[in-house]
Amino acid sequence: MALIRVRQHVNPLSNKYQGIPALPDWGTLYPQPEQPLHLDIGSAKGHFLRQMATHYPDWNFLGLEIRAPLVDYCLRQRDEAGQHNLHFLFCNANTSLQPLLASLPPATLQRVSIQFPDPWFKKRHQKRRVVQPELVACLAAVLPSGGDIVLQSDVLDVAVDMSDRFAEHPGFYQTPESWLPTSPFPAQTDREEVTLGKGLPVYRAIFVKK
Template sequence: MRQHVNPLSRNFNEIERIPALIEMFGDSKSNLHLDIGCAAGEFLFDLALINTNWNYIGIEIRERLVKTAKLKVRERDIKNLYFIFGNANNILHDVQSKFIFKNVKSISFNFPDPWFKKRHYKRRVIQPEFLNLLSNSLQKGSLIFIKTDVKDLFDYMDCIISNNFNFKKIDKNDFNFSESFNPSQVKTNREKYVIVNQLDIFERIYIKI
């Protein structure tokens, strides 16, 4: 069982330099998707190879995973995938990252760390201030995807997002995945584990209105 990283540690106050989109991607004008807590990024590698007309950024707090993922991107010469190391909250709140939002069409939170103890809830990645930031920065029509196997965490995230009047729930059955960042509904590593072990998956899509 891996030791969870405390995102509120001061170690994450300093943020790496975020290059301009034109430095990150072959075609910086493509639709951009952000995956928060992407771990080693396998999900994003799969997506980036299938959907070359989308750009993908993964943000992950475990530095070693990000270093390895960045190396793999370079070795494979992938032009539509970029990884950023750090606490996603700090990174996206930082003024130097504001430009990222210009092209962002969607954000996914796939199986975020649950932080089961009540006193640790503030370490959960989705927080009201984070939602305010997304609500102020994302363009109308942008999408947020959440997915977890922990019902309590799902309720927590859903409550925070639903309390923000700029986001509306979308019925998954009415959603056209073919035009999304994930047209072939690629699964994340945790999702594959959850499916094999027949655990429940709680998920929801929200649109910025």
């Protein structure tokens, strides 16, 4: 299937992305909605989640993506593969995460991944980065004790910035306290595959809910 061309960078602070999408009916979205849920914020083309959904049929997977054409693409790919434990939503995580998480079946969210987000290098643009204190607080309010957050980036400054935001919140602790040498997942994002293929480093951290 050909992937239509989409913008690489989308400003999450634009008025265009401030609306709250319709909340799904979780009871009908997944055949087994009570299964543990892995939330991937910024799922892009869905390469990572499609692999994960195959590896772990006893988990449900949800990808959030701000670029609507990519969400449509991912849903078509999911349907063609018949992956019933996988869904994607068009969503601006910086504005819609709180109502979305509040609507989840109780105690189902167990893991969150934020991988290779837009770095927004310029200082004046860093307020557009996805990991902000408000997002961390939303996750802390819903994630149960022992639930984890996996962060990955090939940009050291972005990895440090994300880790700092979670370290500042009293509800999380990092383990181990240094960068992970390898991914905790049996799947990779397409960006991760390209980065590792070039012999470049990936900076990874795990934070656990206290």
